[in-house]
Amino acid sequence: MTDSLLRIEDLHVEIAGRGRTVHALDGIDLDLAPGEALGIVGESGCGKTMTALSVLGLLPGGGKVTGGRILFDGPRGTADGPTDLAAAPEPVLRDIRGNTIGMVFQDPLTSLNPTLTIGAQVAEPLLLHTRCTKAEAWEKAAETLRLVGMPRPAERMKNYPHQLSGGMRQRVAIAMALVCEPRLLIADEPTTALDVTTQHQILELIDELRERLGMAMILVTHDLGVIARRVDRVAVMYGGKIAERAAVRPLFATPRHRYTQALFAALPERATDGAQPLATIPGLPPSLVTRPAGCRFAPRCGFATDHCRTTEPELTADGAPGADGHTFACFHPADPAPGQDPTAEIRPAAPAAPPAGTGEPLLRLDGVAKTYPLHGGPFARRRGAGAEVSAVAGISLTVRRGETFGIVGESGCGKSTLGRMVVGLEAPTGGTIHFAGRDIATLTKRELRAHRRDVQLMFQDSYASMDPRMRVSAVLREPLVIQGIGDREEQTRRIAGLLDDVGLPRGAVDRYPHEFSGGQRQRLGLARALALSPSLVVADEPVSALDVSVQAQILNLMRDLQRDKGLTYLFISHDLAVVRHLADSVGVMYLGKLVETGPAERVFARPLHPYTRGLLDTVNAPDPDAEPAGTPLGGETPSAAAPPSGCRFRTRCPAARELCATAEPPVTEPETPGHRVACHFPLISEPAGDGAVPTAGPVQ
Structure with missing residues (x-):
């Protein structure tokens, strides 16, 4: 010692x-x-x-x-x-x-x-x-x-x-x-x-x-x-054992165990383009009720042999037992050549076909706002009667049929509130929400019921959103019964089809939510959202707390279902890598405001708003040698009960000027049609090709 x-x-x-x-x-x-x-x-x-x-x-x-x-x-x-x-x-x-x-x-x-x-x-x-x-x-x-x-x-x-x-x-x-x-x-x-x-x-x-x-x-x-x-060092665990140990840089550069290699391959950052499916790890980890024979990863490993299934590997260093340095327990370790991507050999070979969409507007928000009154509490004592929280303040956006529109931003920016208004769980205090050409505020009770069949919400916490006393069959049957769809026999067939769609066994109908893993429960949440064959699914942080391997499975599943069923997604997340992989268009929210919108690749490659740039600079890249591209965001988000005057981001913006405190920034398209920003002084790319660096400067 x-x-x-x-x-x-x-x-x-x-x-x-x-x-x-x-x-x-x-x-x-x-x-x-x-x-x-x-x-x-x-x-x-x-x-x-x-x-x-x-x-x-x-x-x-x-x-x-x-x-x-x-x-x-x-x-x-x-x-x-x-x-x-x-x-x-x-x-x-x-x-x-x-x-x-x-x-x-x-x-x-x-x-x-x-x-x-x-x-x-x-x-x-x-x-x-x-x-x-x-x-x-x-x-x-x-x-x-x-x-x-x-x-x-x-x-x-x-x-x-x-x-x-x-x-x-x-x-x-x-x-x-x-x-x-x-x-x-x-x-x-x-x-x-x-x-x-x-x-x-x-x-x-x-x-x-x-x-x-x-x-x-x-x-x-x-x-x-x-x-x-x-x-400084990393231990990779699988099935109650150490699969690999190494210093952090050698592990990221040359993962040797096939499990470690598969974890890296499943990262959204490793997909070469948004249309390519993410690499996934088939199957599930062992239950550990019994000690499995052989290598515990063998049932999920594409390189396993009969020897792997019968003999347990020891932690070794390049075939020789050792306790120091880079050790791994694998009979068929990865051995990438210098300069080669160590995860390339297990990534899906062919890109998936992108979802087919008609391009016609399905959802349009015009000046949508939501405020909540504050009755009592510290805010009301300081601000007096009539104090309120400005959760969403004048959001305008259009989501086209068949596309995925990503909403990103920090916690408390109003993303989830916006999603709840779209599905009708919250009523806006200002502006209008048009779905399929109809203002949902003007719908009758019968029309609103039909609207709720067409727009479904995939909750962030799938476990908390399900009644723990109901079996899966009852959870999936409930929306069908409420909407009066089919008799019991038809509902049973539909439930079986939903389980097939999301990759769960039909025997799952007799189990309770707590008997499933986190990824399986998220699949159940998606199945319930699809039960009424909606046109639009609002997915609120559907993969925020999932392992990278399970996350890849859910994202691939959502992409496949979108292609097969013509779904449209409003995808809410704070994970920029996930949104960049999945979304066609993206909107960036800050303190209830939409500060930037546009094609996802354009927004992520050349952000125009300092807040978007700060978010990207703050991401923890899965690369020990990656240096920050800029200055990460600092400071605290102001209270939505007392938002700053003018531009709400000005209190944290490194480029803020006097104008930002006195006037709300207009929405402009300073560079590319369709790429909009609400900023007095957006980041303008110099016309020097794709390697251009955005610089702060006023738009003339």
Whole structure:
């Protein structure tokens, strides 16, 4: 342990319950040096989080360590030897949790106590692990919140978790983990489902604090872009085992295990064009109720042989057993030639035919606005009666039949509110929404019922949108019954056809939503949206929290169904790579306003609005050597209850001028017809070819 802060040796974890035992971890070996950052990646269910929870003795009910050791170096400033956390009694673990090892959990809203103020929760570890007074703990908590970039920390100390945004809650979770200045920080999916700017700010914050405090870190994630420039080494997990270990640059440059290679190939960034299907990994990860024979990835691997199915590979370095360097457990590793794309050989060979659309307008929004009154609460006290939130402010756009129109922007920009108005779940407070030439506000009850058959919503959280007491058959039959479509026999045939369309077995009708994986539930959500044969599907963040492999399956499925059924998508997402791959046109929203629209490739290649440029510069590219093309977005989004005058983006815009504060920018087409921007001083490309660099300048 002289050179290791944490060493995990041959760790085995089992979880018993409901008459079966899951072998969650099967012989994990990892080590972490002081100050080092280790990334653990893989699909859901591969054992990433279980490894992290094992370190702190926080296994779920029925879980226990059945073999191996977890050696953690003694507390700073003591002469104690390493502690075996796998065998340590609960008092020892309680002294270590939050003190010498801090943990940031995946969902800050559920990990924070809703009945306690932020200040009380950040101060709690100090009161438990140190001898400071309540006043000293409160002062240190405020200082830590300031350290993690919380705006107005003294004021936020009195808030409750539900009063903060997702990014702020994540900052609180980080402050709780760091307030005792631990030697090791474990971050479990700290940026899942956060928008690109909040994600970038959180990751930059963790990097800065690690360097300042000299901490080691274990970063658990399924996002390959997150680990690319944030860790020193990476462990790829599959089926409760380590599939590959390497320094971050060699892993990204030359992935050796076929599973690692397949994960990289499934990235939207690896598709050569939007019409090409994404590479996917067939099948599902093993259930781990029984220990599979041979290589655990063999049933899903296109290179597997009979030897792979009967013999388990060991972690080796180019065929020789070794514990250091680039090791992998694969009998048929990838071996790309220098300069060759290491994922090219498993990418789909032929591009898919693009969806056929008529090009006629299907959906048109003219000046659509949505405001919400504020009754009571801190906003109303400051602003008086009549205060309101401007969620959507004058949106105008056209979606053509058969196309995919992407809506992107940060959390709170009004994307989901806009989608809910299109499907009729919210009524606009201004403007008009025309669908198939009809103003939906003028529809009778019978016509509105027919409209809801033609426009369906694919919810962000497919699990929360389904009744957990209903079987799949009832979930899919419900819209058919409400709309009076067919008798029971016809409905049963239609349900079977829907399951075929989304790639689920017909036997799934007898199961409940909780019995499916995240990707399968998203397929069910898509099946329910298609039950009434709609013309338009509003997809609200349908792949935001999915593994890259499952995400690729869902995106390919949506593209195939669009081609086969002539669907039109309004695709809402904060993932710019996904939107760039799937969308034909794109609209960029900021604080309720549409700041830029146009063909997707044009908007992403030559953005005209500084906000769009900032979003693109903030994306975590899955490339350790990628340098930022510009300046990532900074600052906090203003409140929608008190938006800035003039241009709403001016408070964060590096090119803002006096005019931006006094006049709302007009919508213009400064370069290409159809590429519109709402900016006084758009980014103009110099006419020097495709390599032109956008520069800020007024439009004459």
